[in-house]
Amino acid sequence: MLKLGIIGATGYVGAEIVRLLALRDDIKITTVVSNSFVGQPFSAVYPSLRGIYDNICDKLDIDEISEKADFFITALPHGVSTSVIPRLLEKGKRVIDHSGDFRFRDVNVYEKWYKVTHNAPHLISNAVYGLPELYRNEIKTAFLVADPGCYPTCSILAIAPALENRIVSHKDIVITAVSGVSGAGRKSELAYAFCETDENFKAYGIANHRHTPEIEQELSLLCGKPVMVSFTPHLAPFKRGMLATSYMNLDSDNLSPADIHSLYVDYYRNEPFVRILPLGQLPETKHVAGSNYVDIAITVDSRLNKLIVVSVLDNLGKGSASQAVQALNIMAGLDETKGLLSPGLYL
Amino acid sequence: MLKLGIIGATGYVGAEIVRLLALRDDIKITTVVSNSFVGQPFSAVYPSLRGIYDNICDKLDIDEISEKADFFITALPHGVSTSVIPRLLEKGKRVIDHSGDFRFRDVNVYEKWYKVTHNAPHLISNAVYGLPELYRNEIKTAFLVADPGCYPTCSILAIAPALENRIVSHKDIVITAVSGVSGAGRKSELAYAFCETDENFKAYGIANHRHTPEIEQELSLLCGKPVMVSFTPHLAPFKRGMLATSYMNLDSDNLSPADIHSLYVDYYRNEPFVRILPLGQLPETKHVAGSNYVDIAITVDSRLNKLIVVSVLDNLGKGSASQAVQALNIMAGLDETKGLLSPGLYL
Amino acid sequence: MLKLGIIGATGYVGAEIVRLLALRDDIKITTVVSNSFVGQPFSAVYPSLRGIYDNICDKLDIDEISEKADFFITALPHGVSTSVIPRLLEKGKRVIDHSGDFRFRDVNVYEKWYKVTHNAPHLISNAVYGLPELYRNEIKTAFLVADPGCYPTCSILAIAPALENRIVSHKDIVITAVSGVSGAGRKSELAYAFCETDENFKAYGIANHRHTPEIEQELSLLCGKPVMVSFTPHLAPFKRGMLATSYMNLDSDNLSPADIHSLYVDYYRNEPFVRILPLGQLPETKHVAGSNYVDIAITVDSRLNKLIVVSVLDNLGKGSASQAVQALNIMAGLDETKGLLSPGLYL
Amino acid sequence: MLKLGIIGATGYVGAEIVRLLALRDDIKITTVVSNSFVGQPFSAVYPSLRGIYDNICDKLDIDEISEKADFFITALPHGVSTSVIPRLLEKGKRVIDHSGDFRFRDVNVYEKWYKVTHNAPHLISNAVYGLPELYRNEIKTAFLVADPGCYPTCSILAIAPALENRIVSHKDIVITAVSGVSGAGRKSELAYAFCETDENFKAYGIANHRHTPEIEQELSLLCGKPVMVSFTPHLAPFKRGMLATSYMNLDSDNLSPADIHSLYVDYYRNEPFVRILPLGQLPETKHVAGSNYVDIAITVDSRLNKLIVVSVLDNLGKGSASQAVQALNIMAGLDETKGLLSPGLYL
DSSP: OEEEEEESTTSHHHHHHHHHHTTOSSEEEEEEEOGGGTTSBHHHHSGGGTTTOOOBEEOOOHHHHHHHOSEEEEOOOTTTHHHHHHHHHHTTOEEEEOSSTTSOSSHHHHHHHHOSOOSOGGGGGGOEEOOHHHHHHHHHHOSEEEOOOHHHHHHHHHHHHHHHTTOBOSSSEEEEEEEOGGGGOSOOOGGGBHHHHTTOOEEOSTTTOTHHHHHHHHHHHHHTSOOOEEEEEEEOSOSSOEEEEEEEEBSOSOOOHHHHHHHHHHHTTTOSSEEEOOTTOOOBGGGTTTSSOEEEEEEEETTTTEEEEEEEEOTTTTTTHHHHHHHHHHHTTSOTTTTTOOOOOOO | OEEEEEESTTSHHHHHHHHHHTTOSSEEEEEEEOGGGTTSBHHHHSGGGTTTOOOBEEOOOHHHHHHHOSEEEEOOOTTTHHHHHHHHHHTTOEEEEOSSTTSOSSHHHHHHHHOSOOSOGGGGGGOEEOOHHHHHHHHHHOSEEEOOOHHHHHHHHHHHHHHHTTOBOSSSEEEEEEEOGGGGOSOOOGGGBHHHHTTOOEEOSTTTOTHHHHHHHHHHHHHTSOOOEEEEEEEOSOSSOEEEEEEEEBSOSOOOHHHHHHHHHHHTTTOSSEEEOOTTOOOBGGGTTTSSOEEEEEEEETTTTEEEEEEEEOTTTTTTHHHHHHHHHHHTTSOTTTTTOOOOOOO | OEEEEEESTTSHHHHHHHHHHTTOSSEEEEEEEOGGGTTSBHHHHSGGGTTTOOOBEEOOOHHHHHHHOSEEEEOOOTTTHHHHHHHHHHTTOEEEEOSSTTSOSSHHHHHHHHOSOOSOGGGGGGOEEOOHHHHHHHHHHOSEEEOOOHHHHHHHHHHHHHHHTTOBOSSSEEEEEEEOGGGGOSOOOGGGBHHHHTTOOEEOSTTTOTHHHHHHHHHHHHHTSOOOEEEEEEEOSOSSOEEEEEEEEBSOSOOOHHHHHHHHHHHTTTOSSEEEOOTTOOOBGGGTTTSSOEEEEEEEETTTTEEEEEEEEOTTTTTTHHHHHHHHHHHTTSOTTTTTOOOOOOO | OEEEEEESTTSHHHHHHHHHHTTOSSEEEEEEEOGGGTTSBHHHHSGGGTTTOOOBEEOOOHHHHHHHOSEEEEOOOTTTHHHHHHHHHHTTOEEEEOSSTTSOSSHHHHHHHHOSOOSOGGGGGGOEEOOHHHHHHHHHHOSEEEOOOHHHHHHHHHHHHHHHTTOBOSSSEEEEEEEOGGGGOSOOOGGGBHHHHTTOOEEOSTTTOTHHHHHHHHHHHHHTSOOOEEEEEEEOSOSSOEEEEEEEEBSOSOOOHHHHHHHHHHHTTTOSSEEEOOTTOOOBGGGTTTSSOEEEEEEEETTTTEEEEEEEEOTTTTTTHHHHHHHHHHHTTSOTTTTTOOOOOOO
C-alpha cells in the first residue's frame, strides 16, 4: 500500500487528487495538509466527500507528515514549493510538485518570468518534467517530478508531432488557448466571482503569461532549435476544461492532411490518454472534462499552407491532478492507467 | 434638472441605478460615493460605462455631497443607513434607502430579525415603504422611502390580490423563492465564486431569512390579520432574476380560475409594471430580467383547493434599483414610468 | 460476467449507464440499442467514450438482442416500454425500466395522469418499485423493476422518515423541487436551447406533473393513509442535479430538532447512499452531482411548527441511471455498492 | 415618423431590433413578418415584450407589407434575401439586409464560399457594406445596405487602424474569435441545446468559415493589397458577446506601444461607438453586451514584434441588430446615435 501525503490539499487540484484516489485500494492518502483548515475534516471543506474521505487536515509540519507517507504531492504557490520540497527530499520522500518552481531547466528563465529568486536551484537538474508522453522513463525513477502546467500540456502535445517531425516551421507558432475558471484556483477574488465571470469572456496575460517559456522550453528541446511562441490565454465561463488552437506554418505543401493525420496517430500510438480524432472531426471540452484524456484534431488550411491543431483536456485532469496521478502510478511502478481510464461525465 | 447623489454607488444596485439614469435628461447624478474607490472614475469600476458615466467617486462627506444634490439614494449595509440618513434628512434632502433599516413599522421586529439596535427609531414613523403599487400616494411626499426587499416585492405582489380580497386563508402561506447571484451583492466571498456557484443549486436562510418579517408586515396590513409565512430562499446559477412560487389555501371552492384571474387583472389594472399572464401561461425570469416589470401567473390546484402563484422580477430591477427609480420619479413629480418602460434583453 | 443490454441507449440516461459500467469487469454491455443511430459506434454519439466504449448501436430487434444479454435496462418513452418489455420478459430476461409505465400499483392512476391506455396491465402486480431504500428485498428477485422518477426519489427519501414515524401530518405536504436541464432528456427542442435556458428560471407542470401520483403512492403506503401532495417542479440553468424542499406540519411540538435529526439518521443508518447532514448544514447539488448519493438536511421552523427538509441528488445519478445500476447490482446478487461509491466531481 | 418593416422578425436579430425600437417615438415598426408565427402576437413569441410590442406577425406578402412601411430590415437566411429584396427595391423601399447575400463585391467569392448561385447579382454594385465606421457616407443614400457579419465587424475594426496605416504586414494575420451562442440563431438543433453547450467550449468552421472572405475583402480594400487571413471561430457558453484576438506582425520596431495606441485613438476619434482602451487594460464581453459599443485594446509583444489586438462587441448588438439600427438612423437622416448610446447591462 503506497502511502501518500498531499500538501496544499484543499485547493481544487488537491481536492481532485483526493477524489481520484480516495477509493483506490493500492494507495492510501495518509495526510492532507492545509494550513487554512487544520483540524477540520477534509469532507467539511468538500462535502462531496462526506463519508468517503473524512480525514482531518494536518498543519504543515514536515517532521510529522514525513512519518506518515513516502510520496508527497505538493499543490502550493510557486516560491513556496522551493522551501518545502527540499526538506521532503532530504527525508527521502519522492515528490510531485504542481507549481512552476521545478519545471525549468534554466533558472534564469524561471526567475525572469516568475519575478522571484529561486530558493533551491541545486534541485533543478534532477527534477523531471512530468509529461509522461515525453518523459516516461525519467519519471519512473525520479524523486522530484514537476507536474506540467495545464496550458503547456495542452499546447505541447498538440504541437510535438509536427515539430519533432519537422513538417512545420519552428517560427511563428501562434497558440490561442482558453481555460475554465477552476484554473484560477479556489479563490475569493472578485474577478472570479460568479457575477463577474458568468456570461463573460476575456483575454488575459497577453505576451507575458508564465506558461509561455514552459511551452518554449519543451518545444525547443523537441526540435533542437530555439522556439518562441505567441501564446494568449483566455478565460471562459465554464468550470473545467481547456482548449488550445495552435497555428503552425507547414514547411512544404507536399503533405496531405491524411499524411499529417497518420503522423499524429503514429506519434501517440502507444499513449493511453491521447486520442487523435479522425480527420474532419473537432474536439470539445465536454468530451474530456472529468477525465485524463487529451483529444487532438488536425486541420490543414491549404489556402494558407497552415496546420491548425485543436487540443482539449481538463485543466484539473490531464492539465494537473490526474496527470500527477499518472506520474505517481509511473513512479510507484503501478499500472500507469490505474484509476484514470474513466471517461468524463460528458454532462 | 433633478440633482441626485448615490451613496454606496459601486455595488451592483448602485451601478444599476447609474445605468438607468446616466442618459436621462431630467436627472443628473451629481455625486457617486464609494469609499472603496474614492478618486477613481466610476467607469473604471464598471467599464461598460466608459464614456457614458466617467464621474469620479467621492468619499462619504455629508457636508460636501449635500451641496451637490437634493435627492439621495443610499445603497448601504443595514445598520449603516441609520447613521447616514438622519444627517441627510437634517439637511432637507429626500432619501431612498435600500437597506432594511426603515422598512419596519415595529422597531422590535427589526431588531429581533436583524440582531442589531436601531440607531434612529424616531425616523421610522415617517418612513414610507417604497412599493408604488401599495403606497404610491405616500411616496409622493415622503422624505424617506425604504426601497422594499427583492423577495418581499416578488412575494407581496403575488399574494396581495388574493389576500386583500379574502379569497385565501391568511394562514399556512408557503413561499418558495429563487434568486440570481447578483442578489448577494458585489462580494469577494468564496461562496459566490464562479466555481462554487455555477452548476449548483442550494437553499439558504431556512426559517430565518430577514425578508420574512417584511413580507409578513405587509401581508398583515393588507388583510388586517397577523400573517405568518413560511419563506424559503434558494440560490440558482444565474446573475439576474427572481422567482417566487407562493402557495395559498383557497377559502372557498366557488371561485373558478377565471374568476381569480379576473380579480388579479383588476387589482393591477392601472399598474404599468405588473403584468398578469393569461391563464395557462407561466412566467420565466428571462421575460423580465433587465427591466422593471413583474410578471405574475396564477394556477388553481383543484385537487387540493390551493392557489399557486408564480411571480418573477429582476432582483436588480423591480427588486431594487429600478424600483428605486420608480419611487424617485414619483417623489419628484415626474412621469412614474420615465426611463423604465424598456423591456428586458430576453437574452 | 453479467451480460447487459441497454435499449434506448443514446439518451442521457443510457449514456450515463454506459459511462458507469463501461469499465466494470463483472458486467459487460453486450448490446446498445438506438434506432436513431443504428450502425454507428456509441462513441460517435458520445465522443467522451472514444476508445472506451466503441460498440456499434443495434436496432431494436428483440429476438436478436435477446441472444446477447440476460439483463436489460430500458430507457424508452412511457407507452413504448409497455410494448417492448413483455417480449423481453417472455424470453426470461430481467428488466429495469426507466419509464413511468410500471411504477404504479393502480393502473387507473397511471392512465389518468399519463393520459394513455396501459398495454400490459397484467405485469403491474409483479413489477417492483426500484427504490432500494424501500424495496431492497423485492428487487433482489424481481424480473421487472421500475426505476423510480427523479423527483419521487428526491422527495420520498426526504419525507419517508418523518411520515413513517408519524411525527408529521400526512396532510398539507408541499414539495417544491428544481431540476437540472438534463432531466428533459437529449432533445432538440427550442425550450431547452442554450439561449432559452441559460440565465433563466421557471416553474412548469404546476398541479399536473406526472411525478405527483408516484410520490403520493409511495407516501401513502408508508403511512397507511391516502396522501396528497402539492408538488411543483422548476427548471434551473444547470445540467445535472436536483433539489427538493419539502414542507411538513409537525404533529406535536414536543420533538426537538435533535430528536428529529436522530430519527432521520436512524432511518437510514444502513443505507450506503443516503447522507443525513448535521443540523445546521444544508446540502447543495454540487455535493452529489455525478454520484449516486442523496444528501438530506432537516430544519425545524419552530415559529410555524413545520419540518422543512432539503434533499439533493443527481437526476442522472440516484435520480435515474446510477439508481438503476444499484438495482442491477442487487438483482444480480453483486455488492450493491459496486461501482457506485465514487464521489461527485464537486466542480 | 419613419415606418419600418422587419422580415424574419422572430429570430434573435429581429427580436433585438424590436427591443431597440419598440419605444422610439420617431420610428414605428408597422409590420413584423414571420412565416412561422403568422397571426400570433409578437409578444407571444417574446413575452419580454408583453404590453410593449404586441403587434400581430404578418405573412410574407410583399405587396401587402409594402403598403405598410418605407424601410425594411430583412433577417433571412442567405439565398432567401436575394429573392425577397429585389421586389422591395422595385417598390422603392430602402432595405438593410442581415444575410451575406449583398456583402461581397465579387459575386464569385460569394458563390464559392456560400456554395449557392446568386439570384440577384445586378444589385451587388449598388449595395453598401453597412459598417458606418468605413462607409458612413455611402450608407446615407443607399437603398440596399448589407449589415456586416458579427465576426467581420469585430475583426475589421480591430485591424483597420494598423493595416490602413501600414504599420503591420498584410500577410500572416491570424484571427481567433469566440462567439456567444445567440450567434447561431434561434434554432432547435441539438448542437445548441443547453446540455450540449453549457460548460463546453469548441472550435468550428476551421479554414472554411464564410466570414473569412468578408474580412479579407474589407482588409484588402483598406490596404490596397490582397489580404488573406487565418480565421478560426469558437463557441463559448454564454448568450451574447464576441471577442476577437487578432495577431499581426509589426512592420518595424520603431513604434512604441504608446505610438500605436495614439494611432488607434486617432483613427476612431469621431466614432461614437468605438472605445479604445488605455494601454494595459483589456476588454471583456460583459463591458459591451447589450450595447452597440466595440471595445478595443492593443498589446505589443516586443519579443516577437507582434501587435495583438483584442476587440469585443455584442454579436446581437454592434455585430448585427444595433448596427443595423445605426445604419437605419444614418439612412433616415436621424441622429446616428439615437437610441443606441445606452450602456450594456454589465450583469
